[in-house]
Amino acid sequence: MGIAHRQLRRTPADAAPASGGGSTMSMASAAMHRASDSDEPRESGESGDFSHDTTETTAVQSIPASALLLALSALTAVGFTRIFADTKFLGSMLFIVVSLHAFCLALRLFKVRGYIAIPAAFAVMFTLLAWKYYPDTMSGPFPTPESWQAFLADLQLARGQFPSSVAPVAAVGGFIVLATASTAAAAILSDAFAFRAYGRVETTVPNAVLFVFASALGADRHRVAITTAWLACALAVIVAMRVTHAQVEHVWIGNRSRVLARSLPVAAVLAGCAAAGAAIVGPRLPGAGETALFKPSKKNDVTQVLSPLVDIRSRLVTLSDTELFTVAAAEPNYWRATALTEFDGSTWKLPDGNLAPVDGSFAAPAPQSHNVVQQIHIAALGGNLLPAAYSAVSLQDGKAYWVDTTGTLVVPGIGLQQGSNYTVVSSITDVAASRLGSAPETLPADDPSISLPNNFPESVTQTAFEVTAAGASRYEKALALQNWFRSQFVYDLTVQRGHSDDAIENFLRVRRGFCEQFSGAFAAMARSVGIPARVAVGFTPGDAGADGRYHVYGRNAHAWPEVWFQDVGWVSFEPTPGRGQPGAEERTGVIPQQANAGDPNSATPITTPTTTPVAQPGGPTTTIANTSGGTPQTSVPTSTDSSSSSSNGPSIWLALVVLLIAAIATWAFALPRVLRRIRLARSPATSQQAIALSWQRAAHALALIGAQPRSSETFIEHAQRVGANFEIDAHSVQQLALDCTAAVYGNRGSEIRVQRAEQLSAQIVLAVKDQLDARKRLIAVFDPRMAEVLLPA
Numbered sequence: 001m002g003i004a005h006r007q008l009r010r011t012p013a014d015a016a017p018a019s020g021g022g023s024t025m026s027m028a029s030a031a032m033h034r035a036s037d038s039d040e041p042r043e044s045g046e047s048g049d050f051s052h053d054t055t056e057t058t059a060v061q062s063i064p065a066s067a068l069l070l071a072l073s074a075l076t077a078v079g080f081t082r083i084f085a086d087t088k089f090l091g092s093m094l095f096i097v098v099s100l101h102a103f104c105l106a107l108r109l110f111k112v113r114g115y116i117a118i119p120a121a122f123a124v125m126f127t128l129l130a131w132k133y134y135p136d137t138m139s140g141p142f143p144t145p146e147s148w149q150a151f152l153a154d155l156q157l158a159r160g161q162f163p164s165s166v167a168p169v170a171a172v173g174g175f176i177v178l179a180t181a182s183t184a185a186a187a188i189l190s191d192a193f194a195f196r197a198y199g200r201v202e203t204t205v206p207n208a209v210l211f212v213f214a215s216a217l218g219a220d221r222h223r224v225a226i227t228t229a230w231l232a233c234a235l236a237v238i239v240a241m242r243v244t245h246a247q248v249e250h251v252w253i254g255n256r257s258r259v260l261a262r263s264l265p266v267a268a269v270l271a272g273c274a275a276a277g278a279a280i281v282g283p284r285l286p287g288a289g290e291t292a293l294f295k296p297s298k299k300n301d302v303t304q305v306l307s308p309l310v311d312i313r314s315r316l317v318t319l320s321d322t323e324l325f326t327v328a329a330a331e332p333n334y335w336r337a338t339a340l341t342e343f344d345g346s347t348w349k350l351p352d353g354n355l356a357p358v359d360g361s362f363a364a365p366a367p368q369s370h371n372v373v374q375q376i377h378i379a380a381l382g383g384n385l386l387p388a389a390y391s392a393v394s395l396q397d398g399k400a401y402w403v404d405t406t407g408t409l410v411v412p413g414i415g416l417q418q419g420s421n422y423t424v425v426s427s428i429t430d431v432a433a434s435r436l437g438s439a440p441e442t443l444p445a446d447d448p449s450i451s452l453p454n455n456f457p458e459s460v461t462q463t464a465f466e467v468t469a470a471g472a473s474r475y476e477k478a479l480a481l482q483n484w485f486r487s488q489f490v491y492d493l494t495v496q497r498g499h500s501d502d503a504i505e506n507f508l509r510v511r512r513g514f515c516e517q518f519s520g521a522f523a524a525m526a527r528s529v530g531i532p533a534r535v536a537v538g539f540t541p542g543d544a545g546a547d548g549r550y551h552v553y554g555r556n557a558h559a560w561p562e563v564w565f566q567d568v569g570w571v572s573f574e575p576t577p578g579r580g581q582p583g584a585e586e587r588t589g590v591i592p593q594q595a596n597a598g599d600p601n602s603a604t605p606i607t608t609p610t611t612t613p614v615a616q617p618g619g620p621t622t623t624i625a626n627t628s629g630g631t632p633q634t635s636v637p638t639s640t641d642s643s644s645s646s647s648n649g650p651s652i653w654l655a656l657v658v659l660l661i662a663a664i665a666t667w668a669f670a671l672p673r674v675l676r677r678i679r680l681a682r683s684p685a686t687s688q689q690a691i692a693l694s695w696q697r698a699a700h701a702l703a704l705i706g707a708q709p710r711s712s713e714t715f716i717e718h719a720q721r722v723g724a725n726f727e728i729d730a731h732s733v734q735q736l737a738l739d740c741t742a743a744v745y746g747n748r749g750s751e752i753r754v755q756r757a758e759q760l761s762a763q764i765v766l767a768v769k770d771q772l773d774a775r776k777r778l779i780a781v782f783d784p785r786m787a788e789v790l791l792p793a
Helices: 003-010 029-036 063-082 091-111 114-135 145-164 172-197 201-217 223-244 254-284 313-319 433-438 460-469 473-487 501-510 517-527 650-681 687-701 713-726 728-746 751-770 775-782 784-789
Strands: 323-329 335-340 353-363 369-378 392-404 407-408 423-427 533-539 551-552 556-563 569-572 594-595 603-605
Touching: 029 353, 063 091, 063 172, 063 223, 091 114, 091 223, 114 145, 114 172, 145 172, 145 501, 172 201, 201 223, 254 407, 335 407, 353 556, 433 473, 460 473, 460 501, 460 517, 473 517, 501 517, 517 533, 517 556, 556 687, 687 713, 687 728, 713 728, 728 751, 775 784
Parallel strands: none
Antiparallel strands: 323 369, 323 551, 335 533, 353 392, 369 423, 392 407, 392 423, 533 556, 556 569, 594 603
16 A cells, blocks of 8 residues: 555545645545555665554564564574584573563563664573573673673684584584574574564574574584475465565565465575575585595595694594504504694694604614504505604604604605505603602703793683692692593583683583593693693504504594603603503503594503514614704695695685675676566556556655655645755656646546656656665665665656
8 A cells, every 4th residue: 555545545535635636536536546555565664764554563463473483593593403413502592592582572562662672682682691601600690791701702712613613513612602692693683674674584584594504514414304394484484474564564575465476486586595505605614624634535545634633523533433554563652643832822733843854763762761663554644744652763664854842753745645654663761750750840941831822811820720739749730630630521522622722711611521622721731830731642552453553543533741851851641531541550540541442432441462563673773963954944845746735715715705796796786677577567557556656656765865754744745845845856746746646636647647757756766866875875775675665767
């Protein structure tokens, strides 16, 4: 029902119109009454830009649609079960979502204004989040500034870990807080779009964004069932919104007389766009294609190691049963790849180190040690780091470089290859706990093993002092810290990964984690109380086979801390529950154990092969000097093979930007053409209706600058007020008002009058468009409602 109809109703049938207003209502004007109540597009906007000719949908009438919208939010929450490792989070998330939908409905029942209701809903959302995740920060039923700081810390933690995380991730810490907050915010926004902005398709957008995100990055669990249910519910919501608001206004995607028929194709197209977006954009999102620590490209291909401590949990799970290499040795040990000594508050990193080419003996054996020969056969392990017992002193087969500061063997060129063999001799320390307890508490020379970032959390340092307070020596403090972790924490692969400051605080709060957290937290806390420490990365011994070799699998990937002792060197400790290094029982008090083949979360004792081991070598060893001539190397020598070039990160972001720009340009280009087609399809049947429609379009445009008609005005009175108070050509508005009055009240119309009315209406629309600010013009490019208003005839 158009503006012309509204003004026609305001003039009684038995009264004369205002000056220049035309005659009383006739049979022809009654026909115009019926025509103007047909399928003409009408817009609504915030701040009263457009008026409604009927009573708005009441909150009670909207309850069925509210229930469907709640179901859509619930299915969006269910979609996160593909992101997280378990479903324990779902109950709390659904409780918060249901509570917020109920709260929004209550605010509408009490007719609370939107500018009050929406902020109030977000305040309730944060209160529920604090109640669930930060109850110890609450002051009675209210959150505190401490709650807000904890919330921001978790969001920062999730942001920092997102690029390298791979689903499924743990339903704890920053990730679950972010997911719950996003789902709750989507619930509030969808309710606002549905019942305060009178949206239809727009109602599903907040939930659609989250659902596409979960679809793109989530694990392939119940993918078809969840997606089908969500799309069906989204379609039902769109139809319900159209039916609910049918008596209020028309929208750009259909007519009231054929709501279902017009809505179904549009909803289906939008569902298809969402699926296409997930397929195109999803694989290019950060973290979706993150390279694994041990990632096989084919069944028998050698994998590539990009970082010694990147998302170990996912690699433990992904390659749990993949054999990486085998070792023939007289005794089991931790096969150590390297050590990470630099901690910047976010990541433990490899330091720059001098590379010395080795072939034969290259280092002196450690004091009070014995030699162990290891024959290493590479199966599916890639990269440049050759694992061996610490500390290697001789390489008898193969070619490598030695980094003395970290005790690392580096294979040059393309690195480890499937089927390659190496023979390494290592010097294993046999130091007693009593000697460690009496060792001088000095620091290693030229080593950052005591440094911490300036913003390292004071709470973590305080905890470290409390745990080690009873220790009289460096060894006793390190042992106390180790035993505290082993007795007070639980090994769990499903927790959130990370070893940054925020991750350490979260780890100490939830007290669940795996080797990455245990080793990183141990080393950082040890440094905070003055103990030089670093993180070693490698593998537990593996399974003893009948062939006399230790078979090392993906599940054996491990990280552990090392502490420096004067005249002894670096000594390993084991804070991770369920893990224990062979040969270290006397100083650590931990029996040898490693991940169970059937369940990485459980432990099994370490056994030895029953066949004859490799003979042990004797004799002295020699030290090989650094690389000859020039500046020492600080990076791994590489081959000229271009196939191992840098990552495609920049190209991914470029593709996303190009895709986004293309989508925006396509929408802006196609929207006016689609609206013109809709307008042509709704051409008025008579010249009188065409003239009235021209006035209606001009009136809608005038409403954008605050010149909407008043309830007591006729067409001509409205035109006179516009000409006197707004920068609109008075003659054009008054002439259009005269033509509309003659058509509606006098049933007078002709082709010439129709053309003149259309031209005058177009002039008014263009004049209004020139007066709009940049923000409204930009909105008009993408908003179908405003674009329809400003579309020239």
